Amino acid sequence: MTSTGLAATAPAIDHPQQWPVYDGQAVARATDLIRAGRTFDYRHGPEIAEIEQLFADHLDGRHVLAVNSGTSALLAAYYVLGLGPGDEVLVPSLTFLATASPLFVLGATPVLCDSGSANGNVTVASLAERITSRTRAIAVTHLFGHPCPMAEIAQLARERSLALIEDCSHAHGSTIDGVPVGTFGDLAVFSIGGLKLVSGGMGGVLACRDTRHYDLACLLSSFRQRSNLTVRDPALRRLADVGLGGNLRISPVAAVLASSHMRRLDALVRAKHDNATALVAALCTHPGIEGLGVAAGHTMGGWYDIVLRVDPLRAGFDRDDLVAALKRHGVRAGVPQTAPLHRTSVFTGARPPTWHAYSPATLRRRFTYAPEDLPVSARLHDEWISLPATYFNEPQEDLLGAYRRAAERALSDLAATR
């Protein structure tokens, strides 16, 4: 022990490869595509049809378009709703930037909303207070995999004639009363890229109720062959020769990799649940450290992040102390990367060089959020720690054991220094 009572050296913890991890069959399918020169698909080949069908089956038969990222899927969602200059869209402050930023391209205005519940999600109350006569849509994010209260939010959207978009990028497999998120709104978006539970490396999925939304998204994403094949409305299909200005196509290689995760979504969700609840329990032995809880009737799917709250008054140390103590014992703890947007550049007054789609009047109106404007999301984020969820998508007995022992040591170090 050092003079501060802390262990001088902690044993290193061996970490497995970080997600995304692919099984032999997925690697073989991807390799076959590469060997055959089939790394792109302008038509609607079996690999793209497969990932779309897997999502359609999961989402009660919604029309599904696979694209090259979650950000592109969000852009397509806002585009097909016809959003543009003067239109406001309610967006949580606590979300990844891409829930809001595609609106800049269209010239529509994201209006940031505060968290209304301890898990960081927006609620009817925190959304309703930001509705104006210009509000056209509500976008919600099921943060870290926690479903938002969708029955109430869908009712608000209906009452106020607003479109409803679910960003499910953290929440593959999350449910409310057995019904998967992504089926409550008019449109749903899933990132299937990066560290997500279902990941093809890069990719995204748009799911819609309305065939017109699907047709427009198809035309935006895939001019010519694919649109000729899959746009339903003959009048819109006539536009396939030019499309609507985008190329958002997914690679078939990404599609087969993502399909391999989607096919075993239930097993991944089970493993993640077991691992995450064990990790949360290992730290919640100390007063003032608590998990975010899961509402009655809700289940967590993606567990995109494993987040705990530290109440400094009850714990006797703060979030940063706990992160540092865990790191000293080899735990890859940190602060959740998903942080309040109202503390980021564009929303606090920085202006991009040109915003072509913005009218001069809108351009003069900078976003000037202050931290205290959305106090709940700011406070929550300042008290949260995050454990590296992406190592825990499959059974991990050894790593779990090592993390439990490290958590015990970290907490006893902190107790010794109080």
Ligand SMILES: Cc1ncc(COP(=O)(O)O)c(C=O)c1O
């Ligand atoms: C909530 C949320 N929405 C959208 C995205 C964007 O997805 P992508 O990285 O596939 O563009 C992400 C990515 O992390 C996300 O976390």
